[in-house]
Amino acid sequence: xxxxxxxxxxxxxxxxxxxxxxxxxxxxxxxxxxxxxxxxxxxxxxxxxxxxxxxxxxxxxxxxxxxxxxxxxxxxxxxxxxxxxxxxxxxxxxxxxxxxxxxxxxxxxxxxxxxxxxxxxxxxxxxxxxxxxxxxxxxxxxxxxxxxxxxxxxxxxxxxxxxxxxxxxxxxxxxxxxxxxxxxxxxxxxxxxxxxxxxxxxxxxxxxxxxxxxxxxxxxxxxxxxxxxxxxxxxxxxxxxxxxxxxxxxxxxxxxxxxxxxxxxxxxxxxxxxxxxxxxxxxxxxxxxxxxxxxxxxxxxxxxx
Amino acid sequence: xxxxxxxxxxxxxxxxxxxxxxxxxxxxxxxxxxxxxxxxxxxxxxxxxxxxxxxxxxxxxxxxxxxxxxxxxxxxxxxxxxxxxxxxxxxxxxxxxxxxxxxxxxxxxxxxxxxxxxxxxxxxxxxxxxxxxxxxxxxxxxxxxxxxxxxxxxxxxxxxxxxxxxxxxxxxxxxxxxxxxxxxxxxxxxxxxxxxxxxxxxxxxxxxxxxxxxxxxxxxxxxxxxxxxxxxxxxxxxxxxxxxxxxxxxxxxxxxxxxxxxxxxxxxxxxxxxxxxxxxxxxxxxxxxxxxxxxxxxxxxxxxx
DNA sequence: CAATTTTATTTGACTCAGTCAACTAATTGC
DNA sequence: GCAATTAGTTGACTGAGTCAAATAAAATTG
Numbered sequence: 001x002x003x004x005x006x007x008x009x010x011x012x013x014x015x016x017x018x019x020x021x022x023x024x025x026x027x028x029x030x031x032x033x034x035x036x037x038x039x040x041x042x043x044x045x046x047x048x049x050x051x052x053x054x055x056x057x058x059x060x061x062x063x064x065x066x067x068x069x070x071x072x073x074x075x076x077x078x079x080x081x082x083x084x085x086x087x088x089x090x091x092x093x094x095x096x097x098x099x100x101x102x103x104x105x106x107x108x109x110x111x112x113x114x115x116x117x118x119x120x121x122x123x124x125x126x127x128x129x130x131x132x133x134x135x136x137x138x139x140x141x142x143x144x145x146x147x148x149x150x151x152x153x154x155x156x157x158x159x160x161x162x163x164x165x166x167x168x169x170x171x172x173x174x175x176x177x178x179x180x181x182x183x184x185x186x187x188x189x190x191x192x193x194x195x196x197x198x199x200x201x202x203x204x205x206x207x208x209x210x211x212x213x214x215x216x217x218x219x220x221x222x223x224x225x226x227x228x229x230x231x232x233x234x235x236x237x238x239x240x241x242x243x244x245x246x247x248x249x250x251x252x253x254x255x256x257x258x259x260x261x262x263x264x265x266x267x268x269x270x271x272x273x274x275x276x277x278x279x280x281x282x283x284x285x286x287x288x289x290x291x292x293x294x295x296x297x298x299x300x301x302x303x304x305x
Numbered sequence: 306x307x308x309x310x311x312x313x314x315x316x317x318x319x320x321x322x323x324x325x326x327x328x329x330x331x332x333x334x335x336x337x338x339x340x341x342x343x344x345x346x347x348x349x350x351x352x353x354x355x356x357x358x359x360x361x362x363x364x365x366x367x368x369x370x371x372x373x374x375x376x377x378x379x380x381x382x383x384x385x386x387x388x389x390x391x392x393x394x395x396x397x398x399x400x401x402x403x404x405x406x407x408x409x410x411x412x413x414x415x416x417x418x419x420x421x422x423x424x425x426x427x428x429x430x431x432x433x434x435x436x437x438x439x440x441x442x443x444x445x446x447x448x449x450x451x452x453x454x455x456x457x458x459x460x461x462x463x464x465x466x467x468x469x470x471x472x473x474x475x476x477x478x479x480x481x482x483x484x485x486x487x488x489x490x491x492x493x494x495x496x497x498x499x500x501x502x503x504x505x506x507x508x509x510x511x512x513x514x515x516x517x518x519x520x521x522x523x524x525x526x527x528x529x530x531x532x533x534x535x536x537x538x539x540x541x542x543x544x545x546x547x548x549x550x551x552x553x554x555x556x557x558x559x560x561x562x563x564x565x566x567x568x569x570x571x572x573x574x575x576x577x578x579x580x581x582x583x584x585x586x587x588x589x590x591x592x593x594x595x596x597x598x599x600x601x602x603x604x605x606x607x608x609x610x
Numbered sequence: 611c612a613a614t615t616t617t618a619t620t621t622g623a624c625t626c627a628g629t630c631a632a633c634t635a636a637t638t639g640c
Numbered sequence: 641g642c643a644a645t646t647a648g649t650t651g652a653c654t655g656a657g658t659c660a661a662a663t664a665a666a667a668t669t670g
Contacts, residue, residue, distance in 0.1 A: 006435050006514030007416045010423070013438035015344070018326060020445065021319060022365055034656070039320070053618060060327060065657050067620055089618040089665045111312050118315070125444040130311050132437035133318035139430040140325065156476035157469040159486050163493070164465025165428050171461035181464050182497025185490045188468070192487025210427060235427030339627070358647060370628050372649055394636045394647040 024113060031106065036061070038106050040069050044079055045095045045103045051084065052091060078102055139210065149212060149241055151248060154202035159188040161204075162214045166231050174268060176292035183291070187228055191218050199225075199256055203248055205232070205241055212236040215245040217252055223259035225249075230263075230272055242275050250279065254305050261303040266296045276301050329418060336411065341366070343411050345374055349384055350400045350408045356389065357396060383407055435514050452513045454546055456553060459507035459521075464493040466509075467519045471536050479573060481597035488596070492533055496523050504530075504561055508553055510537070510546055517541040520550040522557055528564035530554075535568075535577055547580050555584060559610050566608040571601045581606050 025035045033041070039059055044050060052070060056063045070093065073079045078099030084090035095103070118126045167181035191202065196219060205213030213232040220226040227249050232242045253261045263281070265272055281301040289298050330340045338346070344364055349355060357375060361368045375398065378384045383404030389395035400408070423431045472486035496507065501524060510518030517538040525531040532554050537547045558566045568586070570577055586606040594603050 003514060004416070005511065006431055007419050007423075009435045009438065009513040009515075010419050011412075011415055012513075013435075013442055014326060014329065015347075016442055016446070017322060018330075018344075019365060021323060021326070024319065025323075036656080039323075042320075051618085056618095060324070062658060063619070064621080064659080067618095068657095071620085087618080087666070091619080107316075110316055114312050114315050118311075121444060126311055129441050129444050130314045130318075132440040133314060135437040136434050136441075137318055137321055139426060139434050141321070154483075156483065156486060157473035159483075159490050160465050160467065160469025160472055161429075162465070163468050163490065164462040167465055168462035169428060178461070178464075178497045178500060181461060182494045182500070185464050185468065185494030185497060187494075189487045189490030189492075189494050192483045192490060195483060195487070210430065210433070212427060233428045235425075235430070341627080356647080361647095367629060368648070369630080369650080372647095373628095376649085389647095392637070392647080396648075 024110075024117075031109070033106065037069060037073075038103070040066065041073065041078065041095070041099060041103045041106070044093055045100055049092045049094050052093065055093075073099070149205050149207045149236065149239070149244075151203045151205055151244070154204050154214075154216075158202070158204050158211065158214070159192055161211050162229055162231065163188055165211070165214075165233060166229065169231070169234065170292075174292075175294055180292040184229065187218075191216055191228070199258075201252055203245060205236070205245065207236065213241050213245055215249055217249050217261075220262060223257075225253040225256070225258040225261045227253075227261055227263040230265075230275075232271075237271070242271060243278070246275050246279055250303065250305075258305055260305060262300065263302075264298060264300050267299055268296060273299075273301075276303075279303065329415075329422075336414070338411065342374060342378075343408070345371070346378065346383065346400070346404060346408045346411070349398055350405055354397045354399050357398065360398075378404070432515060439513055439515065454510050454512040454517060454541065454544070454549075456508045456510055456549070459509050459519075463507070463509050463516065463519070464497055466516050467534055467536065468493055470516070470519075470538065471534065474536070474539065475597075479597075480599055485597040489534065492523075496521055496533070504563075506557055508550055510541070510550060512541065518546050518550055520554055522554050522566075525567060528562075530558040530561070530563040530566045532566055532568040535570075537576075542576070547576060548583070551580050551584055555608065555610075563610055565610060567605065568607075569603060569605050572604055573601055578604075581608075584608065 036059075040055065040061075043055060043059060052063070052066055055061065056066050059066075070079065070081070074081065076098075077096060079093055079095055081091040081093050084092050118129075121129075163181060163185045166184050167178075170176045170180055191200070199219045200217055202216035203214065204211055211233075213236060215230045216228050218226045218228055227246070230242065230245060232245070250261060261281075263276065265276070267273060267286070281303045284300050284302050286297055286299040289296055291298075336343075341364075345360065345366075348360060348364060357368070357371055360366065361371050364371075375384065375386070379386065381403075382401055384398055384400055386396040386398050389397050423434075426434075468486060468490045471489050472483075475481045475485055496505070504524045505522055507521035508519065509516055518536055518541060520535045521533050523531045523533055532551070535547065535550060537550070555566060566586075568581065570581070572578060572591070586608045589605050589607050591602055591604040594601055596603075
C-alpha cells in the first residue's frame with residue numbers, strides 16, 4: 001500500500017496536469033474540431049483500418065456518440081467506411097487523404113503549441129521533462145509493450161536496491177524486522193568489499209530500465225560457492241525469472257569449477273525452495289531461529305557440481 | 306526550438322495521460338459531483354478564504370459557470386461567503402464543516418483509487434513515478450514553492466535506499482568504486498543488526514513521499530557517538546538540509562549524554578565539511594587512502610558535547 | 611437446427627456542463 | 641466627476657455526451 005505522502009503527490013500532480021492539459025487542449029477551439037474529434041481522427045489515422053467497436057473500447061467513448069462523430073467525418077470526406085466481410089455488422093474505417101491532411105494539420109498545430117510552451121523553459125528542462133514522462137509511461141503501463149527481462153552484472157547502487165527491495169518485501173510479506181535488512185546489508189557489503197570477479201558474480205534482472213530481480217554467488221572457500229540474495233520482485237513473479245537466475249548461478253559455478261553450490265534459505269519462502277528442489281539441491285540441515293523477530297525454519301541446501 | 310522527437314514524446318505522453326486521468330476522473334460518477342465541482346470544492350478547502358475571481362483565474366473557469374456552482378454549494382451548505390470589506394464587489398468564500406467533510410470524503414475516495422492503481426505496480430515504481438512527476442511539475446512550473454522536507458525515523462528499506470543513493474551519487478560525482486558501496490552497506494548492516502533505540506537513531510529526510518537525505522548516529526562506545534552516512538540528494542541541495550540533519554544529530558547526542566560526537570569523512574566532500582566546521586567540529590586526524598579506487602584524504606572530526 | 615441472446619451500429623430524445631451576453635454594483639484611473 | 645474596468649449574477653443558449661430503442665448480423669443454447 002503506497003504511503004499517504006506519495007498518494008498526495010500523485011493527486012497534486014494530477015490536478016496540475018489536468019490544468020496543463022486543459023490549457024493545451026483549448027487550442028482545439030481554433031479549429032472546428034473538439035478534443036474528442038481530434039482523438040478519434042488521430043486514432044483512425046494511426047491504424048490501418050479499425051472498427052467502431054474497437055474505437056469505442058480504446059477511447060472509452062459512448063457508441064452512439066462515436067457513431068455521430070463518424071457520420072460527420074464521413075460527410076466531410078475525412079474518412080471512409082467499408083463493411084467487414086468477416087462480420088457484416090461491423091465496418092472498417094480508414095482515413096482518406098483529406099482526413100490525413102487534416103489530422104496532420106492538427107498535429108502541426110499541436111507541435112507548434114508545445115514548441116512554444118517549451119521554448120519558455122530553462123535549458124535542459126525539456127529533455128528532463130521528456131525523460132520523466134517516459135519513466136511515468138513505462139511504469140504505469142508496463143504491459144503495454146512488455147519488454148523482455150535481461151540479466152546484467154551489478155553496477156553502482158544495485159546492492160542498495162537489493163537491500164531496499166528485499167527489506168520492504170519481506171517486512172510486508174512476512175513481518176520480518178530490521179535485523180533482516182541488517183543481514184542483507186551485511187551480506188551485500190561483504191560481497192562488494194571483498195569482490196573477486198574471477199570467482200564471484202552478481203546478476204541483476206532488469207526490465208524497461210527497472211530492476212526486478214537479483215542473485216549473487218560468493219566464494220565460500222574450500223571449492224564451495226554460496227548462492228545468495230535470490231529475489232524476484234512481486235510484479236515479475238510467475239514468469240520463471242527465479243529459475244533463470246538460479247540456472248545462471250549453477251552455470252557460473254560449474255564454469256568456475258566449484259565443487260559445490262550451497263545456500264541458506266527459510267522454508268517460508270516456498271517459491272524459492274521449489275526452484276532449489278527442481279534444480280537438484282538437497283537439504284543438509286535445518287534449524288528453528290528467531291533472527292528476524294518471527295520464528296522461522298532456516299535451511300541449508302547444497303548442490304554437488 | 307525543441308526537436309520533433311521531443312515534441313512527439315510530449316504529445317504521446319499527453320494522449321496517454323489524458324486517458325489515464327479520464328479513467329481516474331470517472332470515479333466522480335459515483336458521487337453527485339462533477340470533476341469541476343470537486344476541483345472547486347478542493348481549491349476552496351485548501352485555502353483560507355478565497356474570492357470567486359481568484360478561483361476563476363486559477364481554475365480557468367467561466368465566471369458565470371463558477372457563480373452557479375458556488376450558488377449550488379451555498380444552497381447545500383458546503384461553503385459560506387462574506388463580503389470583502391476592502392472591495393464590496395468581491396466575496397470571500399470559505400468552506401463549512403460540512404463542506405470540509407465532503408471534500409475530505411472525495412479525497413479519501415481519490416486516495417483509495419490511486420492506492421489501488423499503484424498497488425499493482427512493481428516495487429519501487431510508485432517512488433520512481435512520483436519522482437518523475439515532481440520533476441515535471443518543478444520544470445513546467447518553476448515558480449511554485451517546493452513542498453517542505455520532513456525528517457522521520459527510518460523504516461524498512463531505508464537502509465537500502467541509503468546504500469543505493471550514496472553509491473550512485475558518489476560513483477557518478479567522484480568515480481568511487483564498488484568498495485565504497487560495500488562499506489556503506491556494511492555500516493548500514495551493522496547499524497540495523499545491533500540497533501539500540503535508546504542510544505542510536507537514523508533520520509530520513511523526505512519530501513513529497515520521496516527520500517532526499519539521511520544521517521544516522523551509532524554508539525561508538527566510551528561515551529562517543531558516531532555520525533554516519535550523512536547524505537543529501539542532488540535535487541535537494543542548497544536548502545540547508547544537511548545542516549538540519551547534523552543539528553538533529555547534535556541535539557540527539559547531547560540529549561543522550563554522549564560526551565563526544567565523532568565522524569569520518571573525505572575532504573572532497575566540501576559541502577559536508579563546511580557544515581561540520583560551522584557546527585564546531587574540530588579535525589583530529591587525517592590520512593591519505595585509496596579505499597574506493599581514487600586517492601582521497603580521509604579525515605576524522607570530533608565535537609565535544 | 612431453430613430459438614434465443616448478444617453484438618455492431620444507428621437514430622431519437624434528452625440532460626446538463628459550460629459559454630455568451632447583458633445586467634447591477636463597486637472600484638480604478640484620468 | 642466621469643468613463644472604463646472589475647466582481648459577480650442571471651437569462652438564454654449551444655452542443656458534448658448519455659440513455660433507450662431500433663435493425664441487422666453473429667454467437668450461443670438446448
